[in-house]
Amino acid sequence: MDVELDIRTTARVDIVDVTDAVEDALPDGTETGLCTIFVPHTTAGVLVNENEPRLVSDFESLLERLVPSGEEYEHDAIDDNAAAHLRASILGESVTVPIADGALTLGTWQSILFVDCDGPRDRRLRVSVTTRESS
Numbered sequence: 001m002d003v004e005l006d007i008r009t010t011a012r013v014d015i016v017d018v019t020d021a022v023e024d025a026l027p028d029g030t031e032t033g034l035c036t037i038f039v040p041h042t043t044a045g046v047l048v049n050e051n052e053p054r055l056v057s058d059f060e061s062l063l064e065r066l067v068p069s070g071e072e073y074e075h076d077a078i079d080d081n082a083a084a085h086l087r088a089s090i091l092g093e094s095v096t097v098p099i100a101d102g103a104l105t106l107g108t109w110q111s112i113l114f115v116d117c118d119g120p121r122d123r124r125l126r127v128s129v130t131t132r133e134s135s
Contacts, residue, residue, distance in 0.1 A: 001027050001129045009119035013060050013087075017051045018125060019111045022097075023104055025127045031102050033131035038094040040126055043084035043118035045091025051111040063087045063117070084118035091115050099129070 003025040007016055022037055039046050049055070067090070073082030095112065098105045106112070114125055 003127045005125040005127060007114055007116075007123040007125055009114075009116040009121055009123060012117075012119055013063060014116045014119045015051075015056045015059060016114045016116070017111050018046075018114045019051075019104070019106070022112050022125075022127055025129075026099065026102070026104075027129060029102075030099055030129060030131055033099045033129055034096050035099055035104060036094055036096045036128045036130070037112055038126040038128065039088075039114065040093075040124055041088070043081055043088050044114065044116045044123060045088045045093060046095050046125070047091055047113050047115065048095050048097065048106065048110050049113060050109040051113060052109075056113075059115070063090070063115075066090060081118045087117040088115075091117075099131075 005018065005021050005025060007018065009016060022035065026035065037046050067083045067086045069083050075082035075085060116123060
């Protein structure tokens with residue numbers, strides 16, 4: 001089962017909690033399996049971590065320190081978004097979360113966070129659920 005979720009971001013770097021939307025996308029009757037969340041964009045990523053406002057701000061600061069805006073990146077001659085591409089490559093394009101008893105098995109403080117590094121934009125997120133047939 002594959003589902004696409006639409007996400008609208010509102011800032012150049014925007015971190016959006018998509019946990020509830022992913023959970024809602026799980027097919028009815030899914031008891032166990034794997035849920036892969038994939039970002040089909042080269043300037044955005046996804047991670048699993050705590051959605052606490054100060055930590056979200058710390059992630060934004062970390063991305064800026066690791067890949068500073070305003071540097072003279074080669075790719076900027078084309079799109080002026082090299083920093084977004086580099087940041088997204090650090091974040092990664094997918095995460096996989098186990099499903100048990102019909103729900104994502106995230107830890108107490110874990111959330112699925114979509115990170116746009118080149119917003120604001122309308123984005124997509126692909127949710128794929130794999131289940132094993134009973135024998």
